[in-house]
Each structure stands twice: as structure tokens, then as C-alpha cells.
Amino acid sequence: MHSLHRALFQPRRIALVGASSDPKRLTARAQLYLRKHGYQGDILPVHPREAEVLGERAWPTVADIPGTVDFAYILLNTPQVEGVVEAVAAKGIPAACVLADGFAEAGPEGAARQSRLLATAKRAGLRILGPNSMGVVNLNDRIACSVNAALEADSLPAGRIALVSQSGSMMGAIMSRGAARGIGFSHLVGTGNEADLTAGEVAGLLVDDPQVDAILLFLEAIREPRHFADLARRAHAAGKPVIAYKLGRSPYGAELATSHTGALAGSDAAAEAFFRAHGILRVTTLEALIELPALARAARPPAQPKRAVSVTTTTGGGGAMAVDCLGVAGIEARAPDAAAGAKLDAAGIAHHGRLLDLTLAGAKPDRVAAAIDALQAAGDTDLVLSVIGSSAQFRPQDAVAGIVRARDAGGAKPVAAFLVPQADASLRLLAEAGIPAFRTPESAADCIRAWCDWQAPRAAAAAPAVAHALPARPDEADARHLLAALGLTSPFAVLRSPQDPAPDLRFPVALKILSPDLAHKTEVGGVRLYIPDAATLAAEAAAMQARVAAAAPAARLTGFLVQPMAKGLGEAILGFRRDPEVGPVVLLGTGGITAELFRDVTLCLAPVTEHEAMAMIAEVKGLRPLGGWRGLPRGDLAALARAVVALSRLAAREDIAEAEINPLIIHPGSEGVTVADAWAVPAG
Known part of the structure; x- marks a missing residue:
């Protein structure tokens, strides 16, 4: 078994730094619960003034404890934690848990404090659980190193289900709900702020534990997605289901988005795609989190x-x-x-x-x-x-x-x-x-x-690099050149002024203002459709320039984009986004100006294969008529799938945060697709 697993889940000697001799205080609970529930190892209270704490010999400092220590639970107030972490690290203790809050969740000063704490631990090879962690419980081995009040219960049913929770209070709530109906747990861990050890990495330590048959995750966020991916892959191979309950809708979404994709591909939707891709079962009710393991363990x-x-x-x-x-x-x-x-x-x-x-x-x-x-x-x-x-x-x-x-x-x-x-x-x-x-x-x-x-974890698709430079502030023409590098080409031309000669394109044409500052051009009068000839094009361009400049005086105008009018059987929105939690995702949905209104979309981790792209198409209700529903003409869904694959290749471009085609016009039969509007957002 991994040495970190032994330190966290089977420690033989536990230091309780800041243990209280007053049994009514929160900082006394860990010691009381360890003895109450039958811990057989050494409890080592650390107290600067007391020679004995709750019947156990105490030590003035961590350094004074004789011999090795497997695990330290730091129960001190926030200002004292940094110094004690240094002492714990100097003692050579492999793992420590920090109860105190007031770190990254408490603003810039707390974030700086957490950063210093982590740097100290890393220099010494000390792994940190928390801060803001309620500790670790291993019921089969009778180790209840936690301050969670649910451990006041006289008996706790042990079982073969492990819970890793970012919320410390939910450890006890879920354990008590299970106990009321005869469902026992093997391990319960509160990961708190996850300054170092994430829920995914902690859960990964339990995959090879012979006492564990299923792993539950209570999540507020997905940190270090690679840990979850590794956990899910190894757990699937071991036949141990991983079940997640995730709360917390994204603060990103429409408010901070520069495109429809940003508004539609909120982090919850991205999390759903992440769980599906990695074979992690996701439930939406708390009861189901407790009840699903029996079904998932009984049968795939x-x-x-x-x-x-x-x-x-x-x-x-x-x-x-x-x-x-x-x-x-x-x-x-x-x-x-x-x-x-x-x-x-x-x-x-x-x-x-x-x-x-x-x-x-x-x-x-x-x-x-x-x-x-x-x-x-x-x-x-x-x-x-x-x-x-x-x-x-x-x-x-x-x-x-x-x-x-x-x-x-x-x-x-x-x-x-x-x-x-x-x-x-x-x-x-x-x-x-x-x-x-x-x-x-x-x-x-x-x-x-x-x-x-529930599906097996997907094998990651290949994402060959796309060698095309994108300006720091791209307009639509720049986005279209990027799409062309991906293989998504549609005819267009650029006019730098209304006086430029008409392009050699088929009329009627659409005219759009070019600006790196205007993602939604229609709202400022920056789009004109069905322009019949060159003379009308010049007049419309001059009028558009004046109109947009008045409506959006702060926007930098870089010219005009001209493209032939195109009509198809349907429209899609196709987007790429580098989600802050789970990484690159590709989005497909019903397109046009109502995309955000109807939210008829599906997401998948990027990049995707053509098979996955076809599965995405099947999930979008608004695209089903294009499959020949009730005798309607069929659209070129194969071309749409190729377009999804192409855009998803932006996963290989760390410098691109978002890209979008809305709408992507889908033509009948095998006539392909047309990019009607495009947008790209550099990262950083």
C-alpha cells in the first residue's frame, strides 16, 4: 500500500497539535473520538503548558515527541498554523491535516497565508490535508481522527464505501444517514480547501484499498482534473464505481462570457461532460449518493x-x-x-x-x-x-x-x-x-x-497541433483564418474601408462590421443581409460604419467582412471553451440568436472523435429533424460531425480560451456546412 495511504488512513502514532484539556471544546474532540471508537495506536497531544491532556501524556512541542509520528492533526487557530507546519515538517511527519479556516477562502491575505504554508510543506515533502478540514475517519480500523460531531454516536457501522468530501460537515451528515439504514462506510475524509491534497488524489489512494468497494465524492469544485481522471481509470479497472454529487453552479457563465459558448457551457455543464467522459457516475440527489453504490456494486x-x-x-x-x-x-x-x-x-x-x-x-x-x-x-x-x-x-x-x-x-x-x-x-x-x-x-x-x-472512461482522442498565429485582439476575419487552419473553410472577403472595390463573390452577400470588441454585431447594427450588388454594398458599408461608431464608440473598427448569403436546412452553434475547472470542452447546440434562450446543447471533453461527434449530434433535440425525421430532408450531419472534430482540436492550443461558430449552416445531402459567423478569444 502507498506510504501516504498508511499515513492518512492507518497511522500508528497521531500527534494532536493544539489538543485541549477541556472536553467541551472543539479541539478536544479528535482525542475523545479516537479513544471512544477504539483507536489502538499512540495519541500524542501537543500542549505548551499541560503535562497531560485528557488522560494522555502531552508534549510541549512537536519536536519533543520521541520517535517517529505518522500523522499530525493541527487544531490551532489560524495565525499559529504556519509556525507549527514548519515544526511538523522538520519532525519528518509525512502527512498533516489543518483544521483552521481563514486561508484561501478568506481573500487575498488568506490566500497568501495558504501559499506560504504549502511552500513550507513542499520543501520538506510534507503532504497537507486542508486547511479547513474536519479530518480522517477509517471505521474498519477504528481510527476516528476528526472533530465532526456525528462521531458522538455510540457506534458507527463500518462498511465498504469510502466518502471523500470537500465539505467537512457533510462527512457526518452522510455517515449518519447511512447508519440510519444499515449502510456503513470504510473511510470518510474532509479535504477542505485542498491547498495540496485534492479530493481526486485522496480518493485515488483508496482505489487499491481492500476495504473499499465503492468511492463517493461530495464536491463543490473540480480541482486538478488529472487526479480525477487517474482515479476514474484505475477504479474502473479495479471494478470499483466512483459516484459524485457536485454542487455549486459556476460564477462564470453569461456574466463573464464574451460568446454564447461561455454562457451556455457553464462549469456545471462542463462538469457533467467531465464525469461522463471519465466513467464517474453523477447523482443529483443526496439520497442517491448513499443508495447508488449498492446498485453499481451489484451490476455494471x-x-x-x-x-x-x-x-x-x-x-x-x-x-x-x-x-x-x-x-x-x-x-x-x-x-x-x-x-x-x-x-x-x-x-x-x-x-x-x-x-x-x-x-x-x-x-x-x-x-x-x-x-x-x-x-x-x-x-x-x-x-x-x-x-x-x-x-x-x-x-x-x-x-x-x-x-x-x-x-x-x-x-x-x-x-x-x-x-x-x-x-x-x-x-x-x-x-x-x-x-x-x-x-x-x-x-x-x-x-x-x-x-x-455509466460508461467506461473514454480514451482521449488525438489533438494534433494547429499551427496558426492568432492576434492578441482578433476580429472575425482572424477567427475565420484560424478555422481555415483547422479545415473549416467558407468563402469570405475583407474590406478595410467602404471605398474598397467589391470582392469577387457571388451576390447577394452579407455584410458585417469587423471589430475585436464586438462579439454580438447585430445588437449595434453591424450586420446587413441580402445585399444585391456592388453599389449597394459600398453604400451599406458607409452607413454601417457611421451607425456602429455611434452605437459603440469605444469599439475599435477594423473593416468589414463580406460573404455570400447561404441557406441550409438548419443552424447549429459550435463552440470551444477552456473551462476553468475541467479544461477544454466542445459544445454543440441549436444555433442562431436564440441559442442562449433555448439552451438546447450538449458538451464533451475536447478533443473528440467523429463517433463522439455523431453522438453529440444525436443529443441535440433541435438537430433531430436533420436526420430525416418524419420524412423531412436530411442534412449533412457527417459534415457537421467533421466540423465538431475540427474545432475540438483547439484543445491542443493553450493560447486559445474560446472559439465559436454561430450559426453554422447545415446544408442538405452531402453539400457540407457553412460558417456564417465566427469568434475567437485568446487566453490570458
């Missing part, structure tokens, strides 16, 4: 999931809720097919519609088992969901017996349960049996949707 989804389930119920209303919530999540509850129907007929179970209602037969275990067994024979579903009513609350053994019996019979599909009443005893029984169980229809749908979405 089919190679080609049908996104459909069979539902049997002993309560019509509860079953209908499940069907409804599943539908909202994009999962269809399907009526039994011929194979399932034949087995139901043989068992004497009536069936019709999407919901197999056993209400009149009650929750008799043999009937429930027979119904589940029959539904497992269906060839068009991925999973069987059993919805149980009041019996789950009042007769837990009987309520779950049929589900367990059907699972043990070894059917072809995983079996899960949604318990409609508050039925903690039944939930615990199902947890002990390793059967996925859901407390609400919303979390059931969230879990099943995430499970169906």
Missing part, C-alpha cells in the same frame, strides 16, 4: 442499455409515482414483453400496461418472487424495480423476502426496491442482503438513470 449496466425497466408493485399509487419519476429522468417503465408475459401467465399473474400491480395478491413473498422472476426474462429492459407498500413498514421480513428470494435465484437482471412508507427496518434488511433500495421515487429514478448513463 448492459453494454447497450435500453434505458428501460420493469416495475412490479404492491401499491398502485406508489408504483405510479415510480413510473412517473423514472419517465422524468428519461427511463421508460415498459410493459412485459412476450417472454416475460408468458412466464407471468404460467404463474397465474395478470398483467397489463407498464405497471405490474400485485396489490390484490398482497406482498406474499412467493408472488413477489414469481413476478420478479418473470420480469427478469424481459428482453427489452435493464432492471426490475419492486415497489413495496405498507408491508415494508409493518412486516419487514415478509416485505423483503420475495425480493431476496428472486435475487438469490440468479436472474438475468439486477433487482432493486423502492419502499413507499418510512420503513427503516426493511431498508436495513435489504442493505444487509446487498440489494439496492430506495427511500424516495426521485432517488430511485436518479440512481437508475445514473446507472444507465
Whole structure:
């Protein structure tokens, strides 16, 4: 096992720097909890004035502790932390956790303090958890080195699920929710500010731990995405699902964006693409974070999931809720097919519609088992969901017996349960049996949707370099030259003044003002369409120059762009963005001036392959008619896919923050695509 893993999760000697002899104080909790929950190693309180702290021998400084120390929990106030980190580093302690806040989250002064702390640690090879971290808990080895109040509980169920949380308070909240229903954890870690150790790197240390079967992530941000990518790849190879709950909508978005892409590709959408690309299951409800591991550990989804389930119920209303919530999540509850129907007929179970209602037969275990067994024979579903009513609350053994019996019979599909009443005893029984169980229809749908979405981590596509210089302040013509270097060419010409001769282009043409300062030209009168001839072009250019100068006097005007009018079957927005959290992403959606209004878009980590580009096209509702929907003419979607691939190659250009084509006109048949408007934003 990695030496850092041993220091963090299996320390034999723990220094508690700043431990309090007053058991009512926060800084006494770590020592109290370590002993309360059975830690067998050496607890080494550090206190400048006390010879003994809560029954343990204390030491005046870290340097005074005899022998080696595996882990230090620094419990001091913020101003004292820097000096103690120096002492911890000098002692040769491999890992330390900092409880105090007031660092990077507290403004420039705190950020500078955190930077100094990290520099000190790095010089000595000391790894830091936090600052602002509530510590580390390893329940299987009975190590509760944390100040989280949830550890006041007399007993904590150990299990095989690890939680890495950027929120310290959520460590205890999630642990207590799991304990209430018999779900135990192996490890719980609060990463806090992540000045050094990130959630991805800490979780990566747990992949090879034999006590861990699944890893949960409670995230506010994605820091150091390479750590998450490495974690996900190794966890997938080890057969251990990684499940994320991420909150925090991006502060970037429309407010700071210079293009539609920036407004549409907010960090949450980029995070969604990141999780999908790396095979990390994402849930949207807190219950699902706790409930999904049982399903993900029980079975990988089919190679080609049908996104459909069979539902049997002993309560019509509860079953209908499940069907409804599943539908909202994009999962269809399907009526039994011929194979399932034949087995139901043989068992004497009536069936019709999407919901197999056993209400009149009650929750008799043999009937429930027979119904589940029959539904497992269906060839068009991925999973069987059993919805149980009041019996789950009042007769837990009987309520779950049929589900367990059907699972043990070894059917072809995983079996899960949604318990409609508050039925903690039944939930615990199902947890002990390793059967996925859901407390609400919303979390059931969230879990099943995430499970169906689950894929292996994608292999990164190649991103060959694009050798084309982009000016520091590019206008649209500069952006189009960059696109041409990528292979995306459409005819255009540049006029530097209204007096320039008309270009050799097919009329009618579109005329647009050129400026590095105007991403949205229409709003300042900088676009004119269907100009019929050269004389009109000259007149329109002169009028446009005066109009835009009046509307945007601070904008630098660099000329005019002229291009032939083009008409296609549809329009798309195609964008590239270097997301501040996850890195380069490519965006595709319905285009034009309503792109931000409808937000009909999909994102993928860049670069992408043509296969991935075609999958993106299929996800955009507004582009579906171009696939020949209901006999409509087909658009050149192959050319659109090639355009997506081409723009995604900007991932290799660290000097480009954003680029966009909006709209990209899609022509019929195999007539290609036309760049109608382009924009590029240099990085930095």
C-alpha cells in the first residue's frame, strides 16, 4: 500500500497539535473520538503548558515527541498554523491535516497565508490535508481522527464505501444517514480547501484499498482534473464505481462570457461532460449518493442499455409515482414483453400496461418472487424495480423476502426496491442482503438513470497541433483564418474601408462590421443581409460604419467582412471553451440568436472523435429533424460531425480560451456546412 495511504488512513502514532484539556471544546474532540471508537495506536497531544491532556501524556512541542509520528492533526487557530507546519515538517511527519479556516477562502491575505504554508510543506515533502478540514475517519480500523460531531454516536457501522468530501460537515451528515439504514462506510475524509491534497488524489489512494468497494465524492469544485481522471481509470479497472454529487453552479457563465459558448457551457455543464467522459457516475440527489453504490456494486449496466425497466408493485399509487419519476429522468417503465408475459401467465399473474400491480395478491413473498422472476426474462429492459407498500413498514421480513428470494435465484437482471412508507427496518434488511433500495421515487429514478448513463472512461482522442498565429485582439476575419487552419473553410472577403472595390463573390452577400470588441454585431447594427450588388454594398458599408461608431464608440473598427448569403436546412452553434475547472470542452447546440434562450446543447471533453461527434449530434433535440425525421430532408450531419472534430482540436492550443461558430449552416445531402459567423478569444 502507498506510504501516504498508511499515513492518512492507518497511522500508528497521531500527534494532536493544539489538543485541549477541556472536553467541551472543539479541539478536544479528535482525542475523545479516537479513544471512544477504539483507536489502538499512540495519541500524542501537543500542549505548551499541560503535562497531560485528557488522560494522555502531552508534549510541549512537536519536536519533543520521541520517535517517529505518522500523522499530525493541527487544531490551532489560524495565525499559529504556519509556525507549527514548519515544526511538523522538520519532525519528518509525512502527512498533516489543518483544521483552521481563514486561508484561501478568506481573500487575498488568506490566500497568501495558504501559499506560504504549502511552500513550507513542499520543501520538506510534507503532504497537507486542508486547511479547513474536519479530518480522517477509517471505521474498519477504528481510527476516528476528526472533530465532526456525528462521531458522538455510540457506534458507527463500518462498511465498504469510502466518502471523500470537500465539505467537512457533510462527512457526518452522510455517515449518519447511512447508519440510519444499515449502510456503513470504510473511510470518510474532509479535504477542505485542498491547498495540496485534492479530493481526486485522496480518493485515488483508496482505489487499491481492500476495504473499499465503492468511492463517493461530495464536491463543490473540480480541482486538478488529472487526479480525477487517474482515479476514474484505475477504479474502473479495479471494478470499483466512483459516484459524485457536485454542487455549486459556476460564477462564470453569461456574466463573464464574451460568446454564447461561455454562457451556455457553464462549469456545471462542463462538469457533467467531465464525469461522463471519465466513467464517474453523477447523482443529483443526496439520497442517491448513499443508495447508488449498492446498485453499481451489484451490476455494471448492459453494454447497450435500453434505458428501460420493469416495475412490479404492491401499491398502485406508489408504483405510479415510480413510473412517473423514472419517465422524468428519461427511463421508460415498459410493459412485459412476450417472454416475460408468458412466464407471468404460467404463474397465474395478470398483467397489463407498464405497471405490474400485485396489490390484490398482497406482498406474499412467493408472488413477489414469481413476478420478479418473470420480469427478469424481459428482453427489452435493464432492471426490475419492486415497489413495496405498507408491508415494508409493518412486516419487514415478509416485505423483503420475495425480493431476496428472486435475487438469490440468479436472474438475468439486477433487482432493486423502492419502499413507499418510512420503513427503516426493511431498508436495513435489504442493505444487509446487498440489494439496492430506495427511500424516495426521485432517488430511485436518479440512481437508475445514473446507472444507465455509466460508461467506461473514454480514451482521449488525438489533438494534433494547429499551427496558426492568432492576434492578441482578433476580429472575425482572424477567427475565420484560424478555422481555415483547422479545415473549416467558407468563402469570405475583407474590406478595410467602404471605398474598397467589391470582392469577387457571388451576390447577394452579407455584410458585417469587423471589430475585436464586438462579439454580438447585430445588437449595434453591424450586420446587413441580402445585399444585391456592388453599389449597394459600398453604400451599406458607409452607413454601417457611421451607425456602429455611434452605437459603440469605444469599439475599435477594423473593416468589414463580406460573404455570400447561404441557406441550409438548419443552424447549429459550435463552440470551444477552456473551462476553468475541467479544461477544454466542445459544445454543440441549436444555433442562431436564440441559442442562449433555448439552451438546447450538449458538451464533451475536447478533443473528440467523429463517433463522439455523431453522438453529440444525436443529443441535440433541435438537430433531430436533420436526420430525416418524419420524412423531412436530411442534412449533412457527417459534415457537421467533421466540423465538431475540427474545432475540438483547439484543445491542443493553450493560447486559445474560446472559439465559436454561430450559426453554422447545415446544408442538405452531402453539400457540407457553412460558417456564417465566427469568434475567437485568446487566453490570458
